[in-house]
Amino acid sequence: MSSEKRSQLFGVLGEFSTPEDLVAATKKVREAGYQHIEAYTPFPVEGLSDAVGFRGFRANLVALLTLAGGVGGGCTGFGLQYWVAAITYPMNVGGRPLNSWPAFIPVTFELTVLGAATFAVIGMLALNKLPQPYHPVFNVERFTQASTDKFFLCIEARDPKFNLTETSKLLQSLRAEHVNEVKDEE
Amino acid sequence: MSATPNVRLGREPEPWLEPGHTYASVTDKISSAVLTRPLGIGWLAGFALTFSVVMVLFLAIAWLIIKGVGIWGINVPIGWGFAIVNFVWWIGIGHAGTLISAILFLLNQKWRTSINRFAEAMTLFAVACAGLFPLIHTGRPWMAYYMFPYPSTMGIWPQFRSPLIWDVFAVSTYGTVSLLFWFVGLLPDLATLRDRAKHKWQQMVFGMLSMGWRGSARHWHRYQVAYLLLAGLATPLVLSVHTVVSFDFAVGIVPGWHTTIFPPYFVAGAIYSGFAMVLTLAIPMRAAYGMQDFITRRHLEQMAKVMLATGLIVAYGYFIEFFMAFYSGNKFDVFLANQRLHGPYAPFYYALILCNILTPQLLWFKAVRRNIPALFVISLIINLGMWLERFVIVVISLTRDFMPSAWGRYSATVWDYATFVGTLGLFTMLIFLFVRGLPAIAISEMRELVHQESHGDGGHE
Numbered sequence: 001m002s003s004e005k006r007s008q009l010f011g012v013l014g015e016f017s018t019p020e021d022l023v024a025a026t027k028k029v030r031e032a033g034y035q036h037i038e039a040y041t042p043f044p045v046e047g048l049s050d051a052v053g054f055r056g057f058r059a060n061l062v063a064l065l066t067l068a069g070g071v072g073g074g075c076t077g078f079g080l081q082y083w084v085a086a087i088t089y090p091m092n093v094g095g096r097p098l099n100s101w102p103a104f105i106p107v108t109f110e111l112t113v114l115g116a117a118t119f120a121v122i123g124m125l126a127l128n129k130l131p132q133p134y135h136p137v138f139n140v141e142r143f144t145q146a147s148t149d150k151f152f153l154c155i156e157a158r159d160p161k162f163n164l165t166e167t168s169k170l171l172q173s174l175r176a177e178h179v180n181e182v183k184d185e186e
Numbered sequence: 187m188s189a190t191p192n193v194r195l196g197r198e199p200e201p202w203l204e205p206g207h208t209y210a211s212v213t214d215k216i217s218s219a220v221l222t223r224p225l226g227i228g229w230l231a232g233f234a235l236t237f238s239v240v241m242v243l244f245l246a247i248a249w250l251i252i253k254g255v256g257i258w259g260i261n262v263p264i265g266w267g268f269a270i271v272n273f274v275w276w277i278g279i280g281h282a283g284t285l286i287s288a289i290l291f292l293l294n295q296k297w298r299t300s301i302n303r304f305a306e307a308m309t310l311f312a313v314a315c316a317g318l319f320p321l322i323h324t325g326r327p328w329m330a331y332y333m334f335p336y337p338s339t340m341g342i343w344p345q346f347r348s349p350l351i352w353d354v355f356a357v358s359t360y361g362t363v364s365l366l367f368w369f370v371g372l373l374p375d376l377a378t379l380r381d382r383a384k385h386k387w388q389q390m391v392f393g394m395l396s397m398g399w400r401g402s403a404r405h406w407h408r409y410q411v412a413y414l415l416l417a418g419l420a421t422p423l424v425l426s427v428h429t430v431v432s433f434d435f436a437v438g439i440v441p442g443w444h445t446t447i448f449p450p451y452f453v454a455g456a457i458y459s460g461f462a463m464v465l466t467l468a469i470p471m472r473a474a475y476g477m478q479d480f481i482t483r484r485h486l487e488q489m490a491k492v493m494l495a496t497g498l499i500v501a502y503g504y505f506i507e508f509f510m511a512f513y514s515g516n517k518f519d520v521f522l523a524n525q526r527l528h529g530p531y532a533p534f535y536y537a538l539i540l541c542n543i544l545t546p547q548l549l550w551f552k553a554v555r556r557n558i559p560a561l562f563v564i565s566l567i568i569n570l571g572m573w574l575e576r577f578v579i580v581v582i583s584l585t586r587d588f589m590p591s592a593w594g595r596y597s598a599t600v601w602d603y604a605t606f607v608g609t610l611g612l613f614t615m616l617i618f619l620f621v622r623g624l625p626a627i628a629i630s631e632m633r634e635l636v637h638q639e640s641h642g643d644g645g646h647e
Contacts, residue, residue, distance in 0.1 A: 038402050043406075048406070051403075052403045062408045063415065084343040103347040106352040106433070107346060113420075117362070117363045117366055120415045121369070121416070125397070130397040132398040133394075138400070144381040147380075148210055148213045
């Protein structure tokens with residue numbers, strides 16, 4: 001390796017012009033045995049997360065967190081009202097039961113939704129490791145097109161099969177229009 | 187089968203997007219309205235005008251805080267007045283935004299794509315205007331935190347059996363969830379703006395707001411899960427919010443309020459007025475920013491159909507109110523129904539019928555639904571009608587309840603009008619800021635639409 005100061009190779013980035021080419025290339029790259037790959041697109045592309053190998057429990061974590069937030073919010077909501085109305089500040093209204101649960105449903109419902117929605121958003125951001133202002137792929141000039149009309153596939157250098165020449169050739173053979181090295185400057 | 191496969195019933199459906207657009211062209215067109223378009227004289231004049239109306243609002247609120255709620259027209263039988271009329275009106279307007287962004291998303295309606303972003307913005311701004319009214323109606327807004335459960339040194343807790351407390355939770359949850367939904371939808375578009383920005387300050391602002399979004403497959407996967415779940419959560423939420431608002435009335439025993447039709451008819455009325463407001467905003471905006479390719483005539487027609495449908499539900503609600511008053515034979519309910527037709531506020535009731543029931547019947551005609559100036563006028567009339575509906579509900583019932591000795595009259599003062607007009611100015615000013623500061627149409631969803639339109643509808647090319 002050359003002696004470039006504090007700049008190491010993060011991976012190679014192939015650029016495609018249609019989502020179909022990208023999905024096909026991603027599948028081929030996975031078949032070739034690469035594990036550490038990531039695709040970047042300007043809109044969600046069906047089947048792509050599956051193609052990069054993102055499936056199973058980890059892919060469902062946002063939904064589980066949302067469920068947890070909803071259950072937690074609902075229990076907090078009802079528990080709070082029960083504790084206030086029946087235990088700490090009991091108020092006898094016309095001899096009706098202190099635990100007048102039907103009257104507690106609206107607030108319980110609202111807090112269920114609030115808990116679930118907050119967990120869905122914070123969970124999505126946290127699992128995506130956002131906010132993250134710097135990422136090596138931003139060093140590639142053409143990557144700004146990833147939010148307009150180009151589709152990118154990055155094979156990362158930490159992959160055991162990674163070899164700069166071989167991997168670049170593979171991407172070129174899969175109809176990548178441009179192949180760029182991604183440098184990580186730290 | 188006798189029909190040949192070549193015979194098609196009807197014409198080809200019009201596209202939701204004018205043909206010829208690419209990923210880059212939709213991105214460019216929508217983002218340029220924020221990034222490169224110079225500030226026109228029209229925008230500056232509109233902003234200056236609405237900003238000065240916001241100053242009227244500040245003045246009205248300052249005077250209110252100095253003098254107290256006595257500057258308004260409210261009195262002992264009519265404690266609610268304009269503040270609650272305006273609260274219900276504004277919060278109802280917000281509902282169309284959530285309906286478009288959440289319910290139509292779950293129903294897989296493609297036509298929501300080009301209108302959901304600014305309808306959601308409209309929701310947020312309407313909720314902000316709505317929330318202001320109960321706050322200042324307390325007379326001591328700095329004490330508003332009393333409504334939240336917190337461990338106070340007095341050992342006092344809110345009464346959770348009261349609809350007014352349900353309202354606090356419903357409206358604050360609604361505002362929070364709408365904001366989250368809106369922000370999640372904006373995230374990829376903020377990244378687009380960051381990548382296309384030419385000036386350093388734009389790159390920094392959008393760079394911070396987009397949080398480093400880079401559209402990776404894993405990002406999108408979690409994003410889509412979160413978005414779908416938010417839509418699923420916002421759907422029952424939006425129905426619950428106006429239901430809870432209607433409980434503010436229906437749980438009370440006042441004649442004209444204590445009816446079970448209120449929750450569904452309030453929700454329908456909310457969506458009705460909300461779609462009217464979406465049209466009121468969309469029609470000038472698409473003309474001013476050349477968005478006719480994205481918000482097509484077919485979109486406007488679709489919204490007109492939703493207005494017609496919800497308008498008929500509202501008409502059914504009015505009918506059932508009358509029917510139940512006479513069918514129940516309750517003398518107070520019968521008396522109140524007569525007061526609506528013949529009492530001192532009868533002109534408001536007839537104006538309400540004209541605005542909300544008779545005018546929208548024009549929407550049965552396709553020629554009207556596709557006539558943009560006519561739609562604009564009808565949407566304004568419906569907005570007015572829905573305001574009158576809340577006025578009729580609040581004022582007629584409170585001025586004519588059980589005991590003649592408790593009857594009263596209500597008329598708004600100049601401060602009532604100043605506050606109401608002030609919130610109209612606040613709402614419009616926020617809309618002005620929004621259309622120049624953020625992408626008014628969801629760019630990443632439009633790119634998806636381009637993809638679907640070019641692949642989904644099958645082989646002409």
